[in-house]
Amino acid sequence: MTGRQSAYPSRRAVLSAGGALAAAVATAGLASQADAADYPERPVKIIVPFAPGGPTDIMARILGTHLGEALKGTIVIENRPGGGGNIGIGIAAHAEPDGHTLLITSSAYVVNPGLYAKIPYDPFKDFAAIAELGTSPNVILVNAKLGINSVADLIARAKAHPDELNYASPGLGTTPHLSGELFKIVANVEMTHVPFSGAGPAIQALLSGTTQVTFAALPPAHPHIESGALKALAVTGPHRWFDLPDVPTMIELGYADFITDTFQGFLAPAITPMSIVERLSTKSIEILKTPGIAEQLRNDGFEVLANGPDGMRKRIADEVPKWRDVIMKAGIKPV
The missing domain is CATH 3.40.190.150 (Bordetella uptake gene, domain 1)
Incomplete structure (x- = not known):
């Protein structure tokens, strides 16, 4: 038919396009290798x-x-x-x-x-x-000078003085923050959340006494637990941490499925x-x-x-x- 172009490409055009695509892929592959080199x-x-x-x-x-x-x-x-x-x-x-x-x-x-x-x-x-x-598991921490030595102690203090305890976290929506909110639900207690811009500032607030409790990932807290400045009440992993054998998991304390990391x-x-x-x-x-x-x-x-x-x-x-x-x-x- 003359005077009318087909809506479909010719075989020659397909082969030509295929060759161009193969060349482009090969060039991209060589460029990628060059990038790595x-x-x-x-x-x-x-x-x-x-x-x-x-x-x-x-x-x-x-x-x-x-x-x-x-x-x-x-x-x-x-x-x-x-x-x-x-x-x-x-x-x-x-x-x-x-x-x-x-x-x-x-x-x-x-x-x-x-x-x-x-x-x-x-x-x-x-x-x-x-x-x-x-x-890393999250860990529930208090200042060693606070006189709270267990999760049971923390719950008792929170229930006796519902407006007294503030808990720090590395920020809104972090897993430590959500651990804190989950703790409030399962323990039926109230604590005020104080978010910081990271775990380091949150732990410093606990060390200085600005807050009374902190939920944090274990790595930045670990040296302060070892030094005795902070007291670890529980870890939120599925098992005890290898060099904190005396710190129980929340599951061991009776809070089934309390695993956050x-x-x-x-x-x-x-x-x-x-x-x-x-x-x-x-x-x-x-x-x-x-x-x-x-x-x-x-x-x-x-x-x-x-x-x-x-x-x-x-x-x-x-x-x-x-x-x-x-x-x-x-x-x-x-x-």
Whole structure:
């Protein structure tokens, strides 16, 4: 037929387009390999969306030191606290996806979608998973001078003086905060929540007597427990911590299913070259599995996971709906 063009491309056009696509894929593959070979071209910034001194900061600094050596480059840890982690996570989400801006975050990443009406990132689309690094049980702490030596003591004090006790957390919607809210529900007590910009400031508030109770991840609290400045009443993991044998779990104390932890995950902005993501993942897992480093992290209060991208993606997929449900049941309205 003349004078009329077919709505479908000709076989020659398909072959030509296919050749162009194959060439583009091959070029992209070579570019990706080149990205990995030349990476890093300048200092790599790892954003920690919390104040210094918390578990995520501790993990980032330990991993960052060894990762810089493995990559033969410079790693810079940049703390960007605020908004329950949203500020730092948002900055990382919108960074150039070239592997030179990365994110090490905590459970706030999966909690915040259910806690805030609007957040500056999509937990499923805005990041490429690098590795699931580690996790820590949360711990219920009081100042050793307070005279509270057990969870039973804490409950009795809270019931006798319902307006007296303030509890600190690393921030609104963090797993320590949600641990505190869950504790109030199961123990039928009232305490006033005082959020801080990270675990470090929250623990300092407890040490100074500004607050009377703190729910925190174990790593930043561990040295203060060992020194005797803080009294650990219970851990919220499934079992007792190896070097705190006298500290019971909440389950042992009769609170079934009271398990909350804080994880640390390693992420890159979406569409970061896969070769760079894979290199970062491989090196990070090798570092975490090194016996001396694994032991150091364990002594600091971390259970090392050292899982690759699939493990991190699964945790995100599982925990975004999990924490959304907990927030709803606790009656916490999105802010």
